[in-house]
Amino acid sequence: MRQQMPKQDPQIRRSNFEEVAQGFTAELAQAEAKRCLNCKKPLCVEGCPVEVEIPRFITLLVTGKTDEALAKIKEKNSLPAICGRVCPQENQCEKNCVLGRKGEPVAIGSLERYCADWGRAHQAAEPVCTPTAAMRGKVAVVGSGPAGLTAAADLALMGYEVTLFESLHATGGVLRYGIPEFRLPKAIVDYEVGNLEKLGVTIQTNVLIGKTLTIDELFAIGYQAVFIGTGAGLPYFLGISGENLNGVYSANEFLTRVNLMKAYRFPEFDTPIRIGQRVAVVGAGNVAMDSARTALRLGAKEVSIVYRRSREEMPARLEEIENAEEEGVIFRLLTNPVKLLGDENGNVTTMVCQKMALGEPDASGRRKPVPIPGSEEALSVDTVVVAIGQGPNPILLQGTTGLTLNKRGYIEVDPETLMTSIPGVFAGGDIVTGAATVIAAMGAGKRAARAIDRYLSEQK
Numbered sequence: 001m002r003q004q005m006p007k008q009d010p011q012i013r014r015s016n017f018e019e020v021a022q023g024f025t026a027e028l029a030q031a032e033a034k035r036c037l038n039c040k041k042p043l044c045v046e047g048c049p050v051e052v053e054i055p056r057f058i059t060l061l062v063t064g065k066t067d068e069a070l071a072k073i074k075e076k077n078s079l080p081a082i083c084g085r086v087c088p089q090e091n092q093c094e095k096n097c098v099l100g101r102k103g104e105p106v107a108i109g110s111l112e113r114y115c116a117d118w119g120r121a122h123q124a125a126e127p128v129c130t131p132t133a134a135m136r137g138k139v140a141v142v143g144s145g146p147a148g149l150t151a152a153a154d155l156a157l158m159g160y161e162v163t164l165f166e167s168l169h170a171t172g173g174v175l176r177y178g179i180p181e182f183r184l185p186k187a188i189v190d191y192e193v194g195n196l197e198k199l200g201v202t203i204q205t206n207v208l209i210g211k212t213l214t215i216d217e218l219f220a221i222g223y224q225a226v227f228i229g230t231g232a233g234l235p236y237f238l239g240i241s242g243e244n245l246n247g248v249y250s251a252n253e254f255l256t257r258v259n260l261m262k263a264y265r266f267p268e269f270d271t272p273i274r275i276g277q278r279v280a281v282v283g284a285g286n287v288a289m290d291s292a293r294t295a296l297r298l299g300a301k302e303v304s305i306v307y308r309r310s311r312e313e314m315p316a317r318l319e320e321i322e323n324a325e326e327e328g329v330i331f332r333l334l335t336n337p338v339k340l341l342g343d344e345n346g347n348v349t350t351m352v353c354q355k356m357a358l359g360e361p362d363a364s365g366r367r368k369p370v371p372i373p374g375s376e377e378a379l380s381v382d383t384v385v386v387a388i389g390q391g392p393n394p395i396l397l398q399g400t401t402g403l404t405l406n407k408r409g410y411i412e413v414d415p416e417t418l419m420t421s422i423p424g425v426f427a428g429g430d431i432v433t434g435a436a437t438v439i440a441a442m443g444a445g446k447r448a449a450r451a452i453d454r455y456l457s458e459q460k
Helices: 026-033 054-062 066-074 080-086 108-121 146-157 186-198 215-220 251-260 286-297 318-327 394-398 438-459
Strands: 138-142 161-165 202-204 225-228 248-250 278-282 302-306 330-332 335-342 348-361 367-380 383-386 425-427
Touching: 026 054, 026 108, 054 066, 054 108, 066 080, 066 108, 080 108, 080 186, 080 438, 138 146, 146 161, 146 186, 146 225, 146 438, 186 202, 215 225, 225 438, 248 251, 251 286, 251 383, 278 286, 286 302, 286 318, 286 383, 302 335, 335 367, 348 383, 425 438
Parallel strands: 138 161, 138 225, 161 202, 225 425, 248 383, 278 302, 278 383, 302 330
Antiparallel strands: 335 348, 348 367
């Protein structure tokens, strides 16, 4: 039987920002690891975007060699404590697990987290690169989200001199500003970034590439290749009347205020955030769940997810949907906002919604929501969070001549090498694919590091 990770009680955790999932004990980790069949053809590895040798690390864990198990993971994955917490293993490695065909797959993500947390608690040795008299080359990595962190780590281990440029005052990208403390404690992000610095990576914050420095200037000061991993941080809006009312946030702003700027600890930190008694979050992805669960913790009395499709089409992880339900989030499905109304002071008071029915599948493969005539209803709200996705970060794109974009505004790259239209400039992660998962971005960073290594080797 698959071991279940202990969690905080829903009625307690909905009032605090402490981590919900408590992690495996040594006993639970052993019991779960012993379920692995150690397949000769490990399909789970095929489902891992960063190619972790899953059966091998689990075998080491079973034999009590936790330090070696962690080292095996870190041969491929430089951020295991993060991946073990936020990656959708159910759609990747665990989806391919043979045990899942007739029962429950091995809890690979939970075991990865256990090894990483064990390593942090026991100050396990980290991978090191051996500095040489002449480094193999000088590479700039733009953006310190999961793609940039992975590319920087892999390049450093290959022997390159790497500088990581981050536009914000703190590293981590979406790991820091987007994912709440109760899902990913920022001490974990700090620890993983600290390991990157131990590899010799130089980190420069408050540097906005495209404004502070251009790509051309990076080459001019000696960088031989550049990796762009700036993500998709431009929020999308509904395009309905009333979105400019007070109390209406993009999920990007809402979560950035709470996570990066520590609004949940106001007035200890200077950033306040207004939260009302009745909060509506539009959307049903992981960002929407994060926003709704955050609103509860900030003191809202009623929090609703408003989503125009049914439960089956919700893109969020099942785990996050279940956590939100346990904490008391209300799901208003087949419901679509059509306008927002406010009071004489410009504060949002009402969300007018229309009920929907599902028609034929659209381009996304999901059934298209169709309005039901005469089904409008009014929902009382004093805070609205719009969490319907985000687009490419435009600053660098607008400040870089010769960079080819696709029709959606994302960077166009060679599918094999991840090189852009500018020689020596590579890109990966959400800035190329659109908003996706942490582990997918890490996979892109790993592929880009190998491509940069080949490119610079060929230049020599």
